[in-house]
Amino acid sequence: MSKRFVVRRDDLRQTRWEDRPTDALEDGNVRLRIDAFALTSNNTTYAAFGEAMNYWSFYPTGDPTTGCIPVWGFATVVESRCAGVDVGERIYGFWPISDEAVLQPARVNxxxxxxxxxxxxELHPxxxxxxxxxxDPGYVAEREAEQALLRPLFATSFLIDDFLADNQFFGARTVVLSSASSKTAYGTAFCLALRRGAADAVxxxxxxxxxxxxxxxxxGCYDEVLCYDDVPTALADEPAVYVDFNGSVQLRAAVHERLADTLAYSCSVGGTHWDALGGANGLPGPRPVLFFAPDQIRKRTGDWGPAGxxxxxxAAWAAFMQPVTRADNPWLQVVRGRGPEAVEACYAALLDGTVRPQEGHILSL
Structure with a gap:
């Protein structure tokens, strides 16, 4: 039997462990033991946007009322009936919260x-x-935790920075980021801060x-940090782009009302405040636009080629790893947990917003 964590799509606090039979492997498939995976607020964002962005479709439960939240991590091939994929290989990718996964490899190279x-x-490649x-040229065995925790998030951070620069920051010279302590937000801030001293600095x-x-x-990657309650009075009324990692309708309204016509662009990315998500009707300023990283990947693959x-x-990842892993006051502290109880506790803490921003949780079953 294998074990998988599922949640109710309409109430993310309702969860259960689902026992599934270990069926005989079909021709062309591989079975992988999921060794370790990251669980962060990025994953609660996947759940919050599960319907809109098809995240529930990767590992369907067979029940339309429940879903399996995907996570990034590492697995080992334990059984293979696919030519070119061998038992013992270590694989990085997108998994269910489970102790195993069965995949059907295609375009093996x-x-x-x-x-x-x-x-x-039909899902995004x-x-x-x-x-x-x-x-994988970016793989370092001793840095598996950092890769699982930050590599998918930092790719999004890099692409947000690139998207804004590609659009000349929509004419603004200030970028405002919510949930600024979250990993995707401070990765974006890091990329933006690399422009300091250049003509396109913001x-x-x-x-x-x-x-x-x-x-x-x-x-040190933010020029200014404000508390949410200070937005109506302390946020400078100047042309700005708002990048919303928070998702809170109340905060979005406060930023839009404060900046109004000086808000050049409103970019919706995540939902760290998953329980306060709401619509955008009636807001002053531009209507929020959902950022979908694969769209920018597609554009830049056309502009620069896959290798470019x-x-x-x-290069940006290598620079980012320096403050993340430095010996003195690193940005990230890896916290490891094992077993269903550890997964449940971490997931509940993420929903409650009580995980310390310095922490990155790596879990195993």
Missing amino acids: AGGFVDGAEHRR VYNQYLRCSA KVVGLTSPGNLAFTRSL LQERLA
Whole structure:
């Protein structure tokens, strides 16, 4: 039997463990033991936007009222009936919260493969790619935790920065980021801060809760950090782009009302405040536009070619890893947990917003 964590789509606090029989492996398939995966607010965003962005479709439960939240991490091939994928290979990719996964490799090559299962063929290929660690130039065995925790998030951060720069920041010279202590937000702030001293430099303003204020200011990638309650009075009324990682309808309204016609662009990215998500009707200023990272990947793959995109992303990732892993006051502290109870506790803490911003949780079953 295998074990899988499922949630109710209409109430993310309702969860259960589902026992599933270990069926005989079909020709062309591989079975992988999921060794370790990251669980962050990014995953609660997947759940919050599960319907709108098809995240429930990757690992369907067979019950339309429940879903399996996908996570990034590492697995080992334990059984293979697919030529070119061998038992013992270590694979990085997109998994269910489970102790195993069965994939149907297609387009197998030296770097990895895609899952060619019928139900995934219409889903975005970014999430269907599985990388062989032995062939991944970015893989460092001692940094698996950081890769699982930050690599997917930082790719989004890099692409947000690139999207804004590609659009000349919509004429603004200030970028305001909510949930500024979250990993995707401070990754974006880091990329924006790399422009300091250049012609396209912008002022980077972070919005956060009082409890995360000191940590967020200590990062050094924000020019200014404000508490959410200070937005109506302290947020400078100047042309700005708002990048919303928070999702709270109340905060979105406060930013739009404060900036109004000086708000050049409103970019919706995540939902760290998953229980306060709401619509955008009636807001002053521009209507929020959902950012979908694969769209920018597609554009830049056309502009730069796949290798050119990966080179730029790799260079930014290498720079980002320096403050993240430095010996003195690193940005990230890896916290490991094992077993269903550890998964449940971490997931509940993420929903409650009580995970310390310095922490990155790596879990195993």
